[in-house]
Structure formats: C-alpha cells, structure tokens
Amino acid sequence: MMRHLRRCLTGLAHDPRTFCLIAVTLVMLASAGRSWSQETIDSDLERRIKAVFLYRFPEFITWSNPAADGTPFVIETVGSCAIGDELRQIAHGHTLQGRPVEVEQAKDGSAVPDAAIVFICDGSRERLKQLIRNAPPKALVVTESPGALLQGSVINFVLSDFRVRFEISLAAAKRRGLSLSSRLLDVAMAVTAGP
Amino acid sequence: VQSLFGAATAHPSLELHDLATLSLDQLSNIVVTTVSRHEQSLGSAAASIYVITANDIRRSGATTLPEALRLAPNLVVARADVNQYAISAGGFNNTLANRMLVMIDGRIVYSPLYSGVFWEVQDLMLQDVERIEVISGPGSALWSPNAVNGVINVITRRADDTQGTLADIGIGNRSRQAAARYGGRFGEDGYYRVYGKTQHFNQGKQADGTAVDDASERSQGGFRLDWGDADNGTTVQGDLYTNTIDQPVGGARDLAGGNLIARRNRLYDDGASWRLETYYDHVERSQPGLIWENLDTLNLDFQYGLAPLAAHRVLWGASYSHSRDWLVNLAPAVLAFVPASRNLDNYHILLQDEWQLRPRLALTLGVKGEHNDYTGMEWLPTARLAWNFTPDHLLWAALSRAVRAPSRIDREVYVPGTPPYLLAGGSSFQSEVAEVYQLGYRAQPTPRLSYSASVYYYSNDRLRSLVPGGPFINQFEGDVKGLEAWGSYQATPHWRLDAGWLELRENLHPAPGSPPDVEEAILSNDPRRQITLRSMMDISGGYELDIMARYVGELPNPQVPAYSAVDARLGWLASRHLRLSLLLQNLFDPSHPEWGAEGTREEFPRSIFLEAEWRS
Numbered sequence: 001m002m003r004h005l006r007r008c009l010t011g012l013a014h015d016p017r018t019f020c021l022i023a024v025t026l027v028m029l030a031s032a033g034r035s036w037s038q039e040t041i042d043s044d045l046e047r048r049i050k051a052v053f054l055y056r057f058p059e060f061i062t063w064s065n066p067a068a069d070g071t072p073f074v075i076e077t078v079g080s081c082a083i084g085d086e087l088r089q090i091a092h093g094h095t096l097q098g099r100p101v102e103v104e105q106a107k108d109g110s111a112v113p114d115a116a117i118v119f120i121c122d123g124s125r126e127r128l129k130q131l132i133r134n135a136p137p138k139a140l141v142v143t144e145s146p147g148a149l150l151q152g153s154v155i156n157f158v159l160s161d162f163r164v165r166f167e168i169s170l171a172a173a174k175r176r177g178l179s180l181s182s183r184l185l186d187v188a189m190a191v192t193a194g195p
Numbered sequence: 196v197q198s199l200f201g202a203a204t205a206h207p208s209l210e211l212h213d214l215a216t217l218s219l220d221q222l223s224n225i226v227v228t229t230v231s232r233h234e235q236s237l238g239s240a241a242a243s244i245y246v247i248t249a250n251d252i253r254r255s256g257a258t259t260l261p262e263a264l265r266l267a268p269n270l271v272v273a274r275a276d277v278n279q280y281a282i283s284a285g286g287f288n289n290t291l292a293n294r295m296l297v298m299i300d301g302r303i304v305y306s307p308l309y310s311g312v313f314w315e316v317q318d319l320m321l322q323d324v325e326r327i328e329v330i331s332g333p334g335s336a337l338w339s340p341n342a343v344n345g346v347i348n349v350i351t352r353r354a355d356d357t358q359g360t361l362a363d364i365g366i367g368n369r370s371r372q373a374a375a376r377y378g379g380r381f382g383e384d385g386y387y388r389v390y391g392k393t394q395h396f397n398q399g400k401q402a403d404g405t406a407v408d409d410a411s412e413r414s415q416g417g418f419r420l421d422w423g424d425a426d427n428g429t430t431v432q433g434d435l436y437t438n439t440i441d442q443p444v445g446g447a448r449d450l451a452g453g454n455l456i457a458r459r460n461r462l463y464d465d466g467a468s469w470r471l472e473t474y475y476d477h478v479e480r481s482q483p484g485l486i487w488e489n490l491d492t493l494n495l496d497f498q499y500g501l502a503p504l505a506a507h508r509v510l511w512g513a514s515y516s517h518s519r520d521w522l523v524n525l526a527p528a529v530l531a532f533v534p535a536s537r538n539l540d541n542y543h544i545l546l547q548d549e550w551q552l553r554p555r556l557a558l559t560l561g562v563k564g565e566h567n568d569y570t571g572m573e574w575l576p577t578a579r580l581a582w583n584f585t586p587d588h589l590l591w592a593a594l595s596r597a598v599r600a601p602s603r604i605d606r607e608v609y610v611p612g613t614p615p616y617l618l619a620g621g622s623s624f625q626s627e628v629a630e631v632y633q634l635g636y637r638a639q640p641t642p643r644l645s646y647s648a649s650v651y652y653y654s655n656d657r658l659r660s661l662v663p664g665g666p667f668i669n670q671f672e673g674d675v676k677g678l679e680a681w682g683s684y685q686a687t688p689h690w691r692l693d694a695g696w697l698e699l700r701e702n703l704h705p706a707p708g709s710p711p712d713v714e715e716a717i718l719s720n721d722p723r724r725q726i727t728l729r730s731m732m733d734i735s736g737g738y739e740l741d742i743m744a745r746y747v748g749e750l751p752n753p754q755v756p757a758y759s760a761v762d763a764r765l766g767w768l769a770s771r772h773l774r775l776s777l778l779l780q781n782l783f784d785p786s787h788p789e790w791g792a793e794g795t796r797e798e799f800p801r802s803i804f805l806e807a808e809w810r811s
Contacts, residue, residue, distance in 0.1 A: 049222055052214040056222075089688050090215050093735030162424070165223050187219040 049164045050157055051086035054119055054142060057155070058096045060184035063116060064177030065138045072102040076112040076139075078131055081121035115139050125151070138177050149192060154178065158189065165189035210250035216771055216810050221358050241559060241579035241591035243635055243649045243679055245269050247327040249352075254731050254741045256764040256778035256804065258365065258372055258394065261314045263321060264347065265745070267329040268681040268695020268727050273747070273755075275790040276797045277399045277409045278315035278440050281720075284331035284345035285651060286675045286699050289718040290790065294599055296334055296342035299349040300432060302456055302474050303494070307518055307539055308532075310341055310602040316438050316450050316478075318415050320376055320390045322361055322808070325352040331679055332633050332651055333577065333597035340543060340565050343597040343629060353430075354378055354386035354421040360811040367778070367804030370396045384422055391416040398441065399797040402788065407797055411440040426462035431455075445483035452478040467501040485530065487523040492516060498545075508549040510561075515542040520603065524612055531612025532603060533620065539603075542566050555583040569601040570626050588638040599627040605659060605667055621659075621667030630654045646682030658703065661716040670713045673703035689733040697725040720790075722748030722757070737768035739776075753792035760784055772811065778804040 054075060067073075073096040077084050084103050091101035096116075104112050112118075118135040119142045120128065128145055132152040135141050143153040149169040154176060157166050167190040173180055185191050214222065247266045257263040261280040265272045273281040275290045283292040293310035296303070299319065305312045327349050334342030358378040365372045372395070378388035391414075398410040417434035433455040440448040456474040473495045480488040498512035518539040524531040547561030559579040566572045577595035584590060601624050610618040635649030653676070657669035681695040699721050705713045726746040733739055741764040749757040761783050766776040779801070781787065786798035 045225070048211055048214055049225060052211070052217070053219070053222060055215070056219060060219075085688050086211060089211055089733070092689065092733060093737055163223055163225060184219070187223055189223075 046159070046164055047081065047083050048086055050144065051083050051090060053157070053164070053166065054083075054087060054117060055090045055096070055101075057117070057140065057142070057184070060181040061140060062179045062181075063097075063138060063140075064179075066097065067099065067114060067116070069098060071099060071114070073097060073099040074102045074104055074112055074115045075117045075119065076104050076106055076115035076135075077119050077121070078106040079121035081119075081144075083119065083121065112136075117142060119143075120145075120148075120153075128153075140176065140178055141172070155188075160189060167192065210248065212250060212253075212768070215768075216774075218359070218811075224355055224358075240589075241557075241581040241593050241635075243269060243331045243633065243647070243651070245329045245331075245647075245681065247329065249322075249324055249326065252321055252324060252327075254739060254764065254766070255743065256741075256762070256776060256806070257321060258370065258804070258806075260317050260319065260321070260349070263324075263327065264329070265727075267327070268693075268697065268725075269331040269345070269679045270329055270347075271697070271722060271725060271747070273750070273789040274799060276407065277396045278411050278438075280314045281790055282312070282314065282347075283721075284329070285653065285677060286701050286721045287344060287717060287719040288721050291604075291718055293602065294341065294343040295345050295347060296338055296340065297347045297349075300351055300456060301458065301472050301496070302454055302476060303516075305341060306478070307490070307492075307520060307602055308488070309604040310599065313450070313480075315411070315413075315440065316436060316452060318392070318394075318413060318436065319349070319351065319417075319434070320374055320392055322363065322374075323351050323357050323376060323388070323390065325350050325356070332593065332649075333575075333595040333629075333631050340541065340567075341599065343599045343627075351419065351432075353425065354388045354419045357388045357419075358386065361808065363806065363808045365804055365806035367802055368397075369800075369802045370394060370804070381420075382422075385420060386422075387418065387420045389416070389418045400786075400800065401794075401796065402786070402798050408441045408443040409797075411438060413438040423460075426460055426468070428460055430458045442483065448483070449481040450479065452476070465502070467499070469497065469499045472496045482525070484526050486532070487525055489521040490518060491521075492518040506551040508551075510547045510549075511545060513542065513544045516540070527612030529612070530608060530610050532607050533609055533612070534607065537603070537607075539568055541568070557581045565598070565600065567600045569606055569624075573598040573600060573626055587640055589636070591633075591635045591637075593631070593633040593635075595631045595633075597629045597631055601626065616664060618661060619664065619666045624659070624667045625657055625669050627658050627669065628656045630656075643685040644682070646680070648678070648680040650676070650678050652676045655703070656706075659716045660705070660709070660713050662710050662713050667716060668709075668713070670706045670709035671703055671715050671717065672706045673701070675699070675701045675703075691729075691731045693727075693729040693731075695725075695727040697722075699723055720750045720752055720755075722750055724748040739764070739766035739768075741766070747789070750790070753796075755788055755790060755796075758784070758787040758789070760787065772809055774808045774810075776806045776808075778806070780804075 075087055084105055087103045094101060106112060113136055115136055117140045120131050121144050128148060129151045132141050141153050142155045144157040148156040149167060152172055154172045155166050155168055157164060166188055168185060168188045170191060170193050245267045247263060251266050252263045255263060255266055261272060261282060264270055264282055270282060270284050271288050275281055279290050281288050281290045281292055283295055287294050291309050291311050297305050297312045304317050330346040332345060334346040338346055361376045363374045374392035376388055376390035380386055393414045396411045399407045401407060415434060415436035419432035422429045435453040437451040442448055454474060454476040458472040460470050462468040476492045478490040494516040496514040498510060500510045502508050520539060521536045522532055524535055543563055543565040545563040547559060549557055549559045551557050561577050563575045564572050565575060575596055575598055579593040581589060581591045605624045606621045608618060609616055609620050632652045633649060637647035639645040652674060654674050656672050658671035659667055660671040661667055677699040679697055684692045686692055701719065701721060703715060725748060728744045730742045744761045746759045747757060760781050762780045763782055764776055764778045766774060768774050781799060781801045786800040788796045788798045790796060
C-alpha cells in the first residue's frame with residue numbers, strides 16, 4: 001500500500017495537470033459559499049398520483065343522485081393546479097360508472113352544475129370555504145389543503161412521509177349523500193366522523 | 196445506486212399508465228421525492244445523459260436488455276446473432292467492445308476477460324426496471340472503472356414499487372417467453388418481490404437462408420428485499436440464471452451464474468449521506484471449442500457525501516474488488532489464456548467536489564485513482580462546468596482523462612496457444628489513455644419540448660495494436676469526434692415524438708516511431724451516422740400505437756451496408772388488469788444484417804410478437 005502511495009505521489013509530481021486538479025479541489029474545501037438545496041418533492045409525480053386517485057375514487061363511492069345514462073361524468077377542477085391534462089389523459093376513452101368522462105376547468109369561481117367530482121387546489125382558507133360551498137350539493141369534494149375537512153371537504157390529500165395519502169370526513173360525505181365503501185376507508189390515512 | 200440524474204427532470208419511472216394500474220393501497224405508498232439528495236448532487240449533470248424510462252421500455256416492446264438499449268439515441272446497438280450484440284457509445288463498437296461501464300443495480304457486469312459485456316447473460320424482468328441511465332463520454336469520478344466511452348446504469352424498481360402479481364406471456368415467430376413476479380410486504384416496513392422468467396430464441400438465418408445453429412434457452416429467477424426508503428434503507432437482492440446456446444460444432448455453450456447484493460443507505464439531517472454496497476457474483480461459462488471459465492467476484496464499495504461548507508458538495512469513496520478467475524483452455528490450438536487461471540485485485544479511491552460558484556453556475560472537480568494488477572495506479576481527473584443560464588437551459592463543458600486498463604485478453608491471450616504465434620500475449624501492454632473534451636447544451640423551453648445536443652473530441656493515445664506474430668502493444672493513436680443530439684416533443688397530450696441523431700468520425704493511425712507493419716487491434720467498427728425516430732400515440736379506448744424507425748450508417752470493416760428498420764407496436768389496455776400488445780419488427784424489410792462479415796453473418800428478418808401482461 002505504501003509502495004503504491006509513494007508511486008502515486010511520484011506519478012503526480014510528473015503529471016502537473018492532475019496535481020493542479022487535486023490541489024484546487026483541496027483549496028476549495030476551505031472556501032465558503034451558498035447552501036445546497038434540500039430534499040424536494042417531485043411535484044409532477046405528486047400531481048400524477050393525485051390524478052389517478054381522482055380517477056379511481058368513483059369505484060368506491062355511490063352517489064345519491066346518479067345522472068342519467070349517456071350524460072357525461074364530469075370532473076371539475078378549481079384553482080391553478082394543472083391536473084386537468086393528467087386527468088384527461090387517464091380518462092381518455094374510458095368511462096366512469098358507465099358514463100364517458102369529461103374534465104372541466106372552473107372559470108371565475110362559477111361551478112359546473114352537474115359535476116360529480118370537484119377538485120379544489122391551492123385555495124386560501126377563506127376562499128376554500130367559499131369554493132366548497134359553491135360546489136354542487138351532491139358532488140364529491142376533494143381538496144389538497146391542510147385542515148380542509150373542517151371547511152367541508154369530503155376527501156383531502158395530505159403529504160405524509162413523502163407519500164400522497166388522503167383523509168376522509170364521514171360527516172361531509174353524509175351531508176352530500178355519498179356512501180363510501182369500506183375499502184376506501186381502509187386505505188385512508190385518517191377518517192373523521194365530524195364536523 | 197449511483198445516479199447522475201437530478202431534480203431538474205420529472206420522476207422518470209412512474210408514468211400515468213403505470214400508476215393507473217395500481218391499487219389505492221399501492222398508490223398511497225409511492226414516495227414522491229425526487230432521487231435522493233446524495234444523488235441529486237450529481238444532478239446538474241455536466242454530462243451527456245439519456246434516461247430510458249420504464250414507460251419507454253414498455254412501449255418499445257423490447258423483451259431483452261440489449262433491445263431496450265436501442266432506445267438510447269447516444270448508443271449504437273448492433274445485433275450480431277440471436278444472442279450477441281455489439282453495444283457502445285462514442286465509437287469503438289464491437290461484440291468485444293471494451294470501453295463501457297455497464298452496471299445493473301450497482302453490480303458491474305462487464306467481464307474481466309475482455310472488459311466487455313456478455314450481453315446474452317445480462318437479463319432481468321424488464322417490467323421491474325425503473326430506468327436505464329446512459330451516459331456517453333467518460334463517467335465522472337464517481338463511477339466504477341472502465342467508463343471510458345460511457346456508462347450504462349440499469350436501476351430496478353424498489354420492492355415497494357413492484358407489489359402484487361404480474362404475469363406475462365409472449366409468443367412470436369422468433370422467440371417466446373413467460374415471466375411472473377409477485378411482490379408483498381413483510382415485517383414492519385419490509386417489502387419483497389420474487390420473479391422468474393424464461394425465454395426461448397429460435398435459431399438465426401444467414402442471407403441465403405442457411406440456418407445458424409444458435410437457438411437458445413434462458414431461465415432466470417431472483418428476488419429483492421427493501422427496508423426503509425431510498426435514503427435510509429437496506430436492500431438485499433439476488434439473481435440466478437442459466438442460458439444454453441446451441442453451437443454449430445462441439446456442443447452447446449452453457450452459461451450460468453448468480454449474484455447477491457446487499458446495500459445500505461443512510462442520510463443524516465445535516466445532508467451528509469453514505470452508501471455501503473457489497474456483492475458477490477458468480478459466472479460459469481462453458482464454451483466448447485474455446486474456454487471453460489468459473490469466475491467469482493467479491494466487491495465492496497463505500498461512498499460518503501457531505502456538505503462541509505454551504506456551496507460545496509463533497510463526495511469521497513473507496514472500492515475494492517477481488518476476483519478469482521478459474522479457466523481451462525479447451526482449444527489451445529485456437530487460443531489460450533496464459534496463465535489459465537488467476538486472481539485479480541482492484542481498488543479505487545475517489546474525491547469529488549461540486550462547487551456552486553454562483554446560483555446558476557456549478558463546477559465539479561473530481562479525481563479518481565484506480566489501481567489494477569497490471570499497470571498499478573491510474574489517475575482519472577475530471578472537471579465539469581454547468582451553467583443554468585435560465586432555469587430551463589443548461590450549457591455544460593467537461594474535460595476528462597479516461598483510461599482503459601488492461602484486461603486479461605490484452606495481456607494473457609496467445610493465438611494459437613503454442614508457437615508459432617499470431618498473437619503472443621501482451622506482457623508489456625499498457626493502459627489506453629484518452630483526453631476527452633465535451634461541450635453540451637440541453638433545454639426544456641416549454642413543458643412539451645426538450646432537447647439536448649453535445650459534441651465531443653477524444654484524443655486517444657496508446658491504443659491497442661499489434662505487429663503480426665508479436666504481442667499486443669500500444670502503438671496506435673488518433674482522434675474520435677462526434678455529435679449527439681436528441682429531442683422530445685409532446686405534440687398533444689396523446690402524442691409524443693422523439694428523435695435522435697449521431698455523427699461520428701474516427702481517425703486512428705500508427706503512433707510516430709512505431710514499427711512499419713503495426714496494425715490496429717482496436718476492432719472498432721462504427722457507423723458514421725445514426726438517426727432514430729419514435730412516435731408514441733394514445734388512441735381512445737386504451738389503445739397505444741407506437742412506431743420506431745432507425746437508420747444506421749454503413750460499417751466499414753467488416754463491411755455491413757447501411758440499413759433502415761421500422762418497428763410498430765399496438766398496445767391495448769383491455770382492462771385495468773390486462774394489457775395486450777402486438778409488436779412487428781422490420782416492417783418494410785425482409786431482412787438485414789447489423790454486424791459481421793458477409794457470408795457468415797446473420798440477418799434479422801421481419802418478425803411478429805404477441806404479448807399479454809396481467810397485473811393484479
């Protein structure tokens with residue numbers, strides 16, 4: 001080992017470029033500067049997972065006022081999240097509850113009246129309450145804001161341990177005439193009875 | 196596993212189509228961080244990198260690793276026969292190509308016999324591959340040895356990303372296969388998967404229709420266990436495989452092997468992290484008419500990353516590998532390794548600093564010392580500059596010294612095994628050395644469009660050469676320059692177009708003062724141009740229509756004419772559980788050769804393959 005080390009050092013002395021590189025590296029260790037970025041959430045993947053969840057929820061939910069056959073199953077997105085493209089891509093050519101899927105972006109806060117699912121993203125707390133209240137009374141309201149269940153949301157996405165999980169408000173579901181299957185409740189991170 | 200890919204890119208593995216087939220439980224268990232911090236430090240990536248995603252592999256219809264590698268526009272992939280391939284980046288391609296570092300989950304798979312890869316035994320469950328990173332140009336200081344022209348890094352999914360049952364069967368006029376995988380949980384936070392796969396390949400044909408006796412039968416099985424997560428966790432995995440390949444004379448080639456890998460990652464709150472990996476690999480190669488080899492390798496690798504000062508990310512590491520190569524020369528009248536068996540010990544040490552000079556400008560300086568039994572210590576310094584002049588545009592430059600250390604074939608092969616020799620070993624053969632200059636640009640100006648272009652220049656010295664009858668010597672030199680470019684355009688949410696373009700110019704010649712009758716023994720045989728085009732379209736009703744076309748220029752020696760090939764795939768997600776696909780290869784071409792001398796080489800005909808994949 002020592003022989004190798006000696007040979008490397010002798011070699012280095014004859015290879016000034018390599019020697020410079022190592023010297024510069026060592027010098028750099030002694031200088032200061034800016035901080036490194038911390039662990040980041042892959043927001044594209046997060047959005048894709050949420051889109052798939054939204055598309056899959058209806059399998060586990062019964063609406064009290066199912067729309068007539070042939071009318072579209074409307075998923076309405078509210079807010080500035082760009083989840084619509086993903087949703088359209090998954091739903092393309094598929095049906096939900098036997099109806100063709102339509103994805104619509106809400107404009108100027110005006111709700112789409114026949115939406116079965118309303119997904120609200122990025123709402124500030126005051127605005128969130130208003131947006132939830134604006135949603136059609138029998139629609140499944142899904143949000144992604146901490147504390148949104150208290151504002152009347154039925155399913156709220158939360159990031160927990162770097163995973164996309166969701167919590168459920170049974171009271172809100174009941175108010176909206178939705179019955180949720182036990183399989184959905186099993187997967188939920190938390191199920192609250194109130195408010 | 197080391198990764199050069201960073202935060203700037205979307206999560207490469209889990210596309211919508213993959214996610215759509217998962218259960219709610221599986222969806223809630225996907226970790227949504229980008230590759231870990233330790234890996235991110237490599238992410239500003241002043242290097243020419245192409246990442247083959249799981250989705251790309253699925254939509255290519257590839258059923259073997261070499262076929263999946265055709266997706267990388269910075270690689271040249273030439274199929275030599277039913278089982279063998281020549282694969283390289285940046286020139287020097289050959290079925291004995293010896294300048295690429297190829298790894299599967301951190302395990303080095305090139306053979307110390309010739310520093311090249313026996314592609315016919317590198318297989319895995321392609322559905323469980325998370326991504327394949329293909330780096331053209333010398334690997335940074337972080338990589339294991341032999342990354343002279345590039346790195347192919349195959350990374351499989353974690354066991355928690357491959358839960359549930361998957362069964363796959365496929366049948367076609369050239370091959371058939373069956374594979375199954377099951378993933379489950381154990382203990383508090385443990386996940387596992389087990390898999391098995393078997394494939395049969397029909398024998399090949401020459402241009403005049405003569406059958407070549409090289410049908411093969413492969414079987415492989417394995418497992419992977421994961422505890423914790425990618426940053427703080429433990430992985431244990433292993434595989435066992437056999438491959439029997441018919442030979443025209445002397446009986447079948449029997450290849451078999453197995454490996455066991457254990458890896459531990461730790462990430463501390465202050466950003467420091469380490470990774471310890473050890474593996475054992477066993478290879479058996481019974482090749483009647485040539486050699487019988489039993490190779491055992493034990494490898495130990497440690498890397499430690501830390502941020503001692505705010506603008507610096509320092510990484511150091513060390514690695515040691517011991518191989519026992521037990522070999523019998525079965526046909527000394529043809530070729531002999533002398534000594535037949537030997538032990539090989541290698542170690543390397545590395546130090547790298549990524550220095551954030553300005554918020555958008557990063558300089559990476561690294562040096563690696565590689566020690567081998569033949570030439571002692573070799574130093575590989577690299578300097579890389581990455582300038583994100585806007586968040587979506589990156590300009591980079593790199594300067595590296597790359598070394599290909601001798602392998603057994605360079606030093607110990609005699610042809611024939613007794614005098615008079617045509618090739619008399621290479622006892623004084625030294626490492627081949629290259630100074631490499633690279634300049635690249637990549638951008639994602641809109642969410643729908645991304646592209647990359649880079650040029651490189653290799654100044655090669657001490658290349659392998661030979662005076663007939665004598666040993667291998669280092670009396671060739673010369674430069675290789677080239678261009679690599681690719682882009683991807685999401686024309687509509689349902690339609691993506693990819694294109695790739697390679698240009699390569701080689702100018703190799705005897706070194707000044709070398710003997711007048713010196714010949715090159717580099718064996719490079721490269722096209723000057725390669726162009727690839729892909730179209731991936733989603734059609735309503737769960738259908739996918741994918742078309743892949745490639746043009747590969749003429750190979751000079753042995754001469755192989757330029758060819759174009761068009762493949763098409765129709766996929767159908769029949770239900771949430773069942774996916775069917777139909778792959779047609781060489782649509783407009785009755786057959787073409789990709790490698791080898793006229794008269795003995797195989798040609799690859801039009802082929803059809805039907806596959807059904809069921810997931811729970």
